Amino acid sequence: MNGAHCSLYKSCKRCGQSKYYRQFPTRGSRKSSGSSRKNICRKCERKRLAAPAPQAPPVPRAAKLLRQDRQGMIRMKGKSNNGRPWIQEIEWSLAVLLVEEQAAVVVTPYMIRRLYSNDDFRSMIMTRDHHTCRYCGGYGDTIDHIVPKSKGGHTTPVNCVCSCYACNQSKADQDATGFMEKQRSPV
Numbered sequence: 001m002n003g004a005h006c007s008l009y010k011s012c013k014r015c016g017q018s019k020y021y022r023q024f025p026t027r028g029s030r031k032s033s034g035s036s037r038k039n040i041c042r043k044c045e046r047k048r049l050a051a052p053a054p055q056a057p058p059v060p061r062a063a064k065l066l067r068q069d070r071q072g073m074i075r076m077k078g079k080s081n082n083g084r085p086w087i088q089e090i091e092w093s094l095a096v097l098l099v100e101e102q103a104a105v106v107v108t109p110y111m112i113r114r115l116y117s118n119d120d121f122r123s124m125i126m127t128r129d130h131h132t133c134r135y136c137g138g139y140g141d142t143i144d145h146i147v148p149k150s151k152g153g154h155t156t157p158v159n160c161v162c163s164c165y166a167c168n169q170s171k172a173d174q175d176a177t178g179f180m181e182k183q184r185s186p187v
Contacts, residue, residue, distance in 0.1 A: 010037070014044035062099035067109040068092045076104065078114030094154070101156035121155065129162035135171070135183065142168045146176040 010021050024037040025045060038045070066074055074095035077087045090098075095112050098104040104112040116124060125143045133140040140162035147153030150173045163171070171179045 010039075012041040012044055013039040014048075015041065017041070060096055060100055062096045062106065065106045065109060066092060066095055066099070066112070069110060075111045076114060077107070077111060079117050081117050081119045097154060098156060101154070101158040103154070103156040121157075121160075125157070125160050126162050128157075132162060133164040133167055134161040134176075135163055135167040135180065138164050140164050144168045144171060144176075148173040148175065151175065 008021055009018050010024055011018050012024075019041050021037060023041045023043075024039070025042055027036050027038060040048070068074065071089075072092055073089040074092050075087055076090050076095065076098075077085065079085055095104070098114075099106055099112060103116070104114050107113050122143055126140065129140060131140050132138075134144070142163055142165055143160050144163040144167070145153045145155070146159050146161060149155075153159050161176075174182070
């Protein structure tokens with residue numbers, strides 16, 4: 001009798017209670033014995049299904065517009081300083097970042113266009129920041145990456161600022177916040 005009792009009852013993995021085997025949903029559509037039933041009782045299963053699903057982070061708008069080719073790449077086109085057109089393949093994630101940070105626009109789902117040549121980009125950053133160094137407030141004659149290229153930063157309007165040559169050289173590959181804190185603290 002004790003062996004029959006064990007086969008008719010099963011322990012729920014979620015709540016830990018021992019319940020009659022028919023309180024557990026079957027694994028498939030066929031008639032099933034106690035061993036081919038799920039390990040979570042119907043009550044715990046309903047609680048799990050009723051709980052709100054965790055929210056996924058919002059998908060960037062550019063990610064919805066861009067489609068990868070078979071190798072996971074996007075084509076980017078632009079113009080060099082002398083006006084010659086060029087085309088190169090870049091990773092899809094980089095293309096999304098460039099569009100989000102306003103360095104490129106979507107032409108087709110498989111292609112983006114870089115908005116500025118190198119010289120145009122430099123003069124745009126200088127004009128935007130009024131030739132004023134972000135770090136010391138003096139005359140700015142170079143552009144600097146807030147997050148350095150060596151640490152994953154890209155040349156986008158969001159990541160670049162005007163700086164003077166001395167600050168640009170002393171900042172080197174530090175991020176902007178670390179450099180500013182080091183400038184303020186007395187040595």
